[in-house]
Amino acid sequence: MIDFSNKILFVGYGAVAECTLPILFKHIKVAPKNVTVIDFEAKEEKLRQWTAKGVRYVRDKVTEENMHSMLGKYLSAGDVLIDLAWNIDACEILQWCHDHGVLYINTSVEVWDPYAGGKKHPTERTLYWRHMNVRKMYGKWKEKGATAVIEHGANPGLISHFTKQGLLDIAGAALAEKRVKGRKAETLKDLVTAQKFNNLAHELGVKVIHCSERDTQITDVPKEIDEFVNTWSIEGFREEGTTTSELGWGTHEKTLPAYAYQHKNGPKNQICIARMGMNTWVRSWVPNYTIQGMVVRHGEAFTISDKLTVWDGKKAVYRPTVHYAYCPCDEAIVSLNELRGYNYKLQPKLRIMNDEITKGADILGALIMGHTFNSWWVGSDLSIEESRRLVPHQNATTMQVAISVVAATMWMIENPSEGIKVPDELPHTYVLGVSKPYLGKFISTRSDWTPLRDYENAFSGFNKPDFDVKDPWQFKNFLVKDGD
Numbered sequence: 001m002i003d004f005s006n007k008i009l010f011v012g013y014g015a016v017a018e019c020t021l022p023i024l025f026k027h028i029k030v031a032p033k034n035v036t037v038i039d040f041e042a043k044e045e046k047l048r049q050w051t052a053k054g055v056r057y058v059r060d061k062v063t064e065e066n067m068h069s070m071l072g073k074y075l076s077a078g079d080v081l082i083d084l085a086w087n088i089d090a091c092e093i094l095q096w097c098h099d100h101g102v103l104y105i106n107t108s109v110e111v112w113d114p115y116a117g118g119k120k121h122p123t124e125r126t127l128y129w130r131h132m133n134v135r136k137m138y139g140k141w142k143e144k145g146a147t148a149v150i151e152h153g154a155n156p157g158l159i160s161h162f163t164k165q166g167l168l169d170i171a172g173a174a175l176a177e178k179r180v181k182g183r184k185a186e187t188l189k190d191l192v193t194a195q196k197f198n199n200l201a202h203e204l205g206v207k208v209i210h211c212s213e214r215d216t217q218i219t220d221v222p223k224e225i226d227e228f229v230n231t232w233s234i235e236g237f238r239e240e241g242t243t244t245s246e247l248g249w250g251t252h253e254k255t256l257p258a259y260a261y262q263h264k265n266g267p268k269n270q271i272c273i274a275r276m277g278m279n280t281w282v283r284s285w286v287p288n289y290t291i292q293g294m295v296v297r298h299g300e301a302f303t304i305s306d307k308l309t310v311w312d313g314k315k316a317v318y319r320p321t322v323h324y325a326y327c328p329c330d331e332a333i334v335s336l337n338e339l340r341g342y343n344y345k346l347q348p349k350l351r352i353m354n355d356e357i358t359k360g361a362d363i364l365g366a367l368i369m370g371h372t373f374n375s376w377w378v379g380s381d382l383s384i385e386e387s388r389r390l391v392p393h394q395n396a397t398t399m400q401v402a403i404s405v406v407a408a409t410m411w412m413i414e415n416p417s418e419g420i421k422v423p424d425e426l427p428h429t430y431v432l433g434v435s436k437p438y439l440g441k442f443i444s445t446r447s448d449w450t451p452l453r454d455y456e457n458a459f460s461g462f463n464k465p466d467f468d469v470k471d472p473w474q475f476k477n478f479l480v481k482d483g484d
């Protein structure tokens with residue numbers, strides 16, 4: 001428990017914020033009267049138990065026009081802003097917080113109108129583009145200023161810490177089992193001690209990292225026709241699912257996928273595909289089975305591949321391929337299928353499941369591939385029962401996000417003058433230390449899985465699967481394509 005005597009403002013009180021608020025009060029000793037929640041939808045009922053204790057609720061919308069005056073009304077230097085809304089321009093709100101000495105956290109980097117400019121080049125619609133704009137902005141600042149942690153939810157967020165833990169566990173097992181010997185073993189030990197994660201990933205031979213997620217939460221209140229059902233923000237999911245697929249592009253990759261575009265500026269660690277993330281499917285794995293997941297663009301693909309790059313001057317000599325492989329809950333899969341039929345026009349009814357979930361879990365982790373063990377998965381397998389035990393009426397998906405927001409907020413309060421930070425720049429031991437009690441089963445396990453291990457060709461001799469059987473870690477082996 002840490003003390004905090006300043007103010008905290010939540011913008012957005014949806015699925016994630018609802019789960020975050022009770023956990024925040026468990027870990028941060030702050031007077032309820034110092035906490036304000038802004039949401040433009042009616043949240044009186046959902047907030048009743050908190051407003052009764054003194055939390056203030058304001059029904060309003062933060063817009064491009066009123067953002068400065070509204071934030072100024074509730075925040076001053078040393079206060080904390082927790083942004084769990086959607087479509088608030090990250091550069092503008094970060095600049096405001098920097099100018100006013102306010103600590104800031106969000107779980108995704110967003111813009112005012114993500115659907116504007118449908119004719120823009122695919123590279124300009126990417127998260128990479130947004131990150132470059134954030135970099136340009138803070139490049140002009142004279143000092144780092146108040147801490148602002150961006151993209152610190154579950155993924156992006158915890159997944160960066162799982163990745164670091166995984167690299168250390170792979171190295172530990174490789175050393176313990178004497179899979180590396182002599183000089184190589186000494187090098188590995190030194191990299192572990194120094195926690196040089198880019199060199200460590202390189203030395204271990206890591207080629208690909210998936211954020212692999214299977215949400216098995218099911219319900220006895222099935223999706224209705226014209227309804228989108230999910231376990232977290234439907235607006236957020238639609239926005240990221242219907243735009244370009246994006247991935248960190250490894251130095252071992254031999255051929256770009258169809259419709260791939262590369263960036264002209266910055267570290268150029270990513271590519272994007274002129275194809276919706278929700279329609280870009282890959283083979284992946286969670287303990288202990290193969291899944292098909294979508295390469296929906298996410299911040300971790302950018303930051304993990306950026307931070308794990310090994311540079312020789314201006315040349316990237318090593319980088320793994322990094323991307324999301326998302327298999328959402330069954331209701332969401334059916335909702336997406338309906339959305340495709342409706343030409344991506346959102347259904348009129350939206351529902352985020354909570355109390356109607358009957359069983360299941362959110363299984364979310366870093367699948368680290370290409371090393372001596374083939375694959376290694378590190379992450380959280382959190383059941384609905386366990387998440388309800390931790391915070392009643394919340395689901396496993398929002399729990400994994402909420403605890404990460406609280407952990408990063410605590411770190412921010414303890415480290416208030418660090419400027420802008422991405423999850424990879426926070427200490428993984430601190431964040432995992434706070435988060436683990438909320439993550440259900442914390443798993444770190446090996447597997448002999450490769451994307452080709454379970455593949456069977458149903459039409460052998462009549463189609464032309466485009467695989468690289470010599471190198472299982474090529475992106476083309478993961479990607480589900482015509483002719484496979």
Ligand SMILES: NC(=O)c1ccc[n+]([C@@H]2O[C@H](COP(=O)([O-])OP(=O)(O)OC[C@H]3O[C@@H](n4cnc5c(N)ncnc54)[C@H](O)[C@@H]3O)[C@@H](O)[C@H]2O)c1
Nearest residue numbers: 012014015016039061062085086107153154155156233236
């Ligand atoms: N990194 C992660 O792991 C992760 C996971 C889940 C969600 N997210 C992100 O977190 C955010 C919140 O997710 P959620 O599932 O709680 O979404 P949600 O749709 O359930 O809730 C968002 C809430 O914010 C309110 N809101 C939106 N814009 C607002 C504005 N301008 N002013 C005031 N209120 C506003 C909405 O009315 C809604 O109640 C989204 O941006 C989502 O993409 C990140």
